[in-house]
Amino acid sequence: MDYFHSDHLEYLGDDYYDFVDFEDNPFLEPEPHRVADLDSVDSDIEDDFESSKSNTDTSAVEARNGKDIQGIPWERLNFTRDKYREARLKQYKNYENLSRSREGLDKECLQVEKGKTFYDFQFNTRLVKSTIVHFQLRNLIWATSKHDVYLMQNYSVMHWSSLLRRGKEVLNVATPIVPTMKRPGLLSQSLSRVQISTMAVKENLLVAGGFQGELICRYLNQPGVAFCTKVTTDENAITNAVNIYHNHNGSLRIMTANNDAAVRVYDAESFACVNCFSFDWSVNNTSVSPDGKLFAVLGDSTECLIIDASSGKITGNLKGHLDYSFASVWHPDGRILATGNQDTTCRLWDIRNLSKSLAMLKGNMGAIRALRFTSDGRFLAMAEPADFVHVFDAESGYVKCQEIDIFGEIAGISFSPDAEALFVGVADRTYGSLLEFNRTHYNCYLDSVF
Numbered sequence: 001m002d003y004f005h006s007d008h009l010e011y012l013g014d015d016y017y018d019f020v021d022f023e024d025n026p027f028l029e030p031e032p033h034r035v036a037d038l039d040s041v042d043s044d045i046e047d048d049f050e051s052s053k054s055n056t057d058t059s060a061v062e063a064r065n066g067k068d069i070q071g072i073p074w075e076r077l078n079f080t081r082d083k084y085r086e087a088r089l090k091q092y093k094n095y096e097n098l099s100r101s102r103e104g105l106d107k108e109c110l111q112v113e114k115g116k117t118f119y120d121f122q123f124n125t126r127l128v129k130s131t132i133v134h135f136q137l138r139n140l141i142w143a144t145s146k147h148d149v150y151l152m153q154n155y156s157v158m159h160w161s162s163l164l165r166r167g168k169e170v171l172n173v174a175t176p177i178v179p180t181m182k183r184p185g186l187l188s189q190s191l192s193r194v195q196i197s198t199m200a201v202k203e204n205l206l207v208a209g210g211f212q213g214e215l216i217c218r219y220l221n222q223p224g225v226a227f228c229t230k231v232t233t234d235e236n237a238i239t240n241a242v243n244i245y246h247n248h249n250g251s252l253r254i255m256t257a258n259n260d261a262a263v264r265v266y267d268a269e270s271f272a273c274v275n276c277f278s279f280d281w282s283v284n285n286t287s288v289s290p291d292g293k294l295f296a297v298l299g300d301s302t303e304c305l306i307i308d309a310s311s312g313k314i315t316g317n318l319k320g321h322l323d324y325s326f327a328s329v330w331h332p333d334g335r336i337l338a339t340g341n342q343d344t345t346c347r348l349w350d351i352r353n354l355s356k357s358l359a360m361l362k363g364n365m366g367a368i369r370a371l372r373f374t375s376d377g378r379f380l381a382m383a384e385p386a387d388f389v390h391v392f393d394a395e396s397g398y399v400k401c402q403e404i405d406i407f408g409e410i411a412g413i414s415f416s417p418d419a420e421a422l423f424v425g426v427a428d429r430t431y432g433s434l435l436e437f438n439r440t441h442y443n444c445y446l447d448s449v450f
Contacts, residue, residue, distance in 0.1 A: 001136050001240060001259060001284045001300060001324065002097070057165075058124040069124050070406060070431050085405070088387065094366040095135065095385070096342055098302070100322045109345065109362040112401045118379055118391050119402065119422045119437035128158045128167040129432030130411035130425030133195045133211060136284070136326055137240060138369040138383065141412030141434075142201040146421035149414065150201045151434060157199065157206065162421075162436055171206065171218060171225070180224040186271060188229050191216065202244040205268060207254055209239025215256055217271060227271040234260035240299075240326075244268065245288040247309065255295070257283040263297060263307075277312040279305070287328040287337075294351075296337055298325035304339050306354065316354040320347055329371040329380075331394070338380060340368030346382050348398065359398060364388050370412055374419035381422060383413045389424055407431065 056071050063069050074081045130151050132140060140152040147163045155174035160167045173194040181188065195211035201220075208216040213234065217227040231239065241257040252268035259282045265275040281300040288295045288309065297305040304325055306316030318339065327340030336358070337349045346368045347357040363384040370383040373394075380398065382390045389404040404424065411425035424435040 001134075001238065001282055001326070056126045060120065060122050063121050069121050069435065070408070070426070070433065071124070071126070072407065072431065084407075088407075089365060092365045092386070094342070094344060096323055097300070098323045098342075100343075102322065102343065105322075105343065105345065106362065109360045110397075110399055112361070112392070112399055114401050114403050116391075116393065116400050116402045117440055118393065119404075120440050122421075122436045122438045123162065123165075124433050124435045125160070125165065125167075126431070126433045127165075128160050128434050129153055130427045130434060131432065132409060132411050132427045134197050134238065135385070135409075136367075136369070137197050137238075138326075138385070138410060138412050139198050139200070139241060140196075141414045141423055141425040142199065143414040143416045143421060143423050144201055146416040146418060146438075149423045149434065149436075150199070150206065151425050152196050152199060152411065155193070155196075157196070157208065160434055170220065171208070171216070173208070173210075173216070177216065177225050177228050179226060179228050180222075181226045181271065183270065186227070187273075188227050188271070191228050191230075197238055198241050200242045200244050203252055203268070205244055205252075205254075207242045207244055209242045209256060211238055213237030213239055213258060213260070215239060215242070215254075215266075217254065217268075231256055231264055231273075232258055232260045232262065234258075236260070240283065241285045243286055243288055245292060247292040249292075253292075255286055255288065257286045257297075257299075259283075261299075263295075275312070277307065284324065284326045285328050287330055289330050289337075289351075290332055290334045296328045296330075296339070298328055298339060300324050304328070306337075306351070316351075318347070318349055318354055318357070320357050320360075321345070323367075327368055327371045329373050331373055332375060332377040338371050338373070338382075340371050340382065342367040344368065344384075346371060346380075361390070361392065361398060363390065364403075369410065372413055372415050374415050375417055376419050378419065379415075381413050381415065383410045383424070386410060389413055391422070404435075404437070406435070 143149040149160050156169045157171035158167050159170045176192045178190045179188040194214050196208045197211050199208040204220050206218045213230045213232045215231050218225045236259050238259040243255040247253050254266040256264045261279045263277045283299040285298045302321050304318040321341040323342035325341045329338050340346045344363050346361040348359045350358045366385040369385050372381045380392045386409045391402040392398040393400040408426040408428035411427040414423050420439045422437040426433045
């Protein structure tokens with residue numbers, strides 16, 4: 001992936017994409033409250049959580065009564081939402097590493113029926129604001145229940161409770177981090193001012209990767225950070241992705257994917273490195289099959305690899321994408337793998353026949369930066385770098401789709417483990433927020449009556 005360093009952890013999207021330049025930009029309200037210089041800030045959170053800002057939040061009732069779900073005051077602007085969307089679609093530039101012909105790509109993609117509603121808008125809060133540090137890395141939102149979600153906000157990992165409508169800082173990486181676990185031979189070290197590039201939360205474990213190859217592990221039910229280190233001394237060593245998973249024996253493992261072309265596996269109890277696999281290109285993303293026996297490796301290559309988790313042997317080579325890949329996810333049944341690419345497509349692969357992709361899905365504007373399946377396998381969520389999240393119905397063969405249309409860079413997406421909630425993080429200077437959607441349940445009895 002492209003190496004980009006920023007001394008400021010503020011929203012970076014404007015540096016890479018040409019946005020619509022209206023005279024009255026809806027994203028530039030008068031004197032917005034935001035942190036301009038993070039070098040003088042250790043924490044983004046005040047004790048009272050700036051409760052006066054709650055009037056900027058949007059509820060489902062307010063949205064049904066006509067309020068914009070992000071709180072953008074279109075009625076005060078010189079153009080409509082539709083006009084802004086039209087101009088943005090025309091002027092948005094997708095980032096490409098490889099300038100290859102995209103001719104014919106649209107024809108290969110599935111013809112999708114849009115306009116479905118699988119998840120209803122529930123709430124949008126600006127009390128917590130998603131942020132990103134690298135424009136290609138967007139796995140910065142993780143839900144552990146339909147009421148609990150974790151997100152990156154500058155130098156803080158925040159926990160948001162949708163029940164209490166309150167946020168809480170659970171990890172501050174601006175100040176020195178001293179690991180609490182002490183064991184002979186454990187290669188841990190203190191860290192400070194980490195720019196978190198990726199994260200995962202599962203099994204009561206929070207794992208974060210940093211811009212300088214850092215790895216931070218904290219058990220949420222224990223004080224302090226259990227383990228932290230730099231996994232590599234390579235100069236270009238961004239930790240691009242982290243995974244928390246069970247291997248084929250049921251042991252909890254942590255996997256890191258780095259720009260030094262290596263994938264490392266750690267035991268989640270001892271934090272010892274139990275495996276290291278090397279590749280020919282920077283690894284941008286990995287995902288592990290539900291049975292823990294295989295993992296997908298994606299990176300600075302048009303090809304994606306299927307790897308035996310025990311031996312590191314390549315068992316499959318997926319060919320078809322036109323650019324570099326940054327997202328992947330396995331269907332819960334373990335037979336389908338989805339991969340997201342900067343060629344603006346998501347390819348679906350049948351693990352039993354990898355000679356050609358099973359189907360191809362396409363976004364509206366840009367690269368596919370994040371992918372998530374629901375735990376029941378019914379829906380696949382696909383996020384572009386900005387503005388659009390697509391939710392596909394797997395039971396329909398992915399031809400029925402809900403399109404979530406918003407404005408701003410997307411920091412990440414996450415379904416709750418019970419598939420009842422979908423969270424979307426928006427990174428924007430003014431309208432940075434966390435959006436919550438709840439699964440739509442139709443009353444079959446009432447449907448039959450009417």
